[in-house]
Amino acid sequence: MQRDTIGIEEMDRPDCDPVLLERTYAQFPLVNRCVAGWRSVYLKLVRPVLPRNRTATILDIGCGGGDIALALLRWAQADGYSVKVTGIDPDPRAHDFAIRAVAVAGLGPGELELRRAMSAELVAEKQVFDVVISNHVLHHLDPMQLAGILADSQLLAGSLAIHSDINRRRSALLFFGLATAPLAGSSLIRRDGLLSIRRSYTTEELAALLPRGWHAHAAGLYRNLAIWHAPQRTGQ
Template structure:
């Protein structure tokens, strides 16, 4: 199955239906819980990278409605870390949803913060974070933006950068299509999810587009993880 690089996700259209988009952000937590595997990534790669002697920092690039950002904040706090977690998204609709969801959850906006920004905005401000992550962002990007996000992540991450995305396989279309039948017309989750699978990389393809120093792993059947360790880059 060829990569459908020209297929456009509905949620990326500025004039898409606002009610469907709102429900898409609202349904992301459900999808992420079943397909994204961030709890395992948190335990294996993020928790060991957080400092105990000072406030740790995590950046979520392209955070969408912010559910993974909120989960990372919650897990790190439950493990006794002092953390500040920042979720950025250039799309004002995503930013607005994430801010409202965090307010509803009652989190302190100085510790869990959402900004309407791109990774390059934060690089320009000279910001650094112990851990930099993204989920389901890589397949949205064209070649120039993709190279930019990898380069920005290296500048922004003090310890580790982790980009997780869907791995393209024909069977993923079948399983995701069946599993999301009930969500059908209520949001863009099903339609955009199927487009995302067709836009996503195989593990070999992703290995060819990362910069030197990045490692691409394939946990499970349907995931790619691109990981960069600052220590390796400086040793």
């Protein structure tokens, strides 16, 4: 199946239906829990690099409704870490939803910061986080934006950067189409999700696009992780 480089997801259109978009953000946590595998990525890759001797910092780029940022915060806190998570998204609609979604979580001050921002703004501020992640963002980007987010991630990540996305397979279309049939028409999840699968990379395509120092890892049949480990700095 050829990659779709032309289709635009409805949620990326500034004039998409606001009610359907709101319901889409509200359904992200369910979809992410079912397909994205972040618990396992947290246990295998994120947790081992979190520092214990100071507040650990995690950045979620393109955080959408904020559910993965919140999950990472909760998991790290449950493991005894002092942690601060920052979620950024340039889309005002996503940012506004995330602010409301996180408000009901009853967090303490400084635990989760949500900003309407692109990664380049944080680079300009010379910010550094222990771990930088994204979920379902890479396939939204054109080649220049993809190169930009990877370069920004290297500058922003003190230890590790992980971008998780769909691994394009025909069977994913079948399974996702069947599983989300009950949601059809109630949100953009099904329509955009099927297009997301068509727009995403195979592991081989992703590996060919990644700059030196990154590697593409197939996590199960349907996920790809683009992973970068910061070089050990001398004197640390």
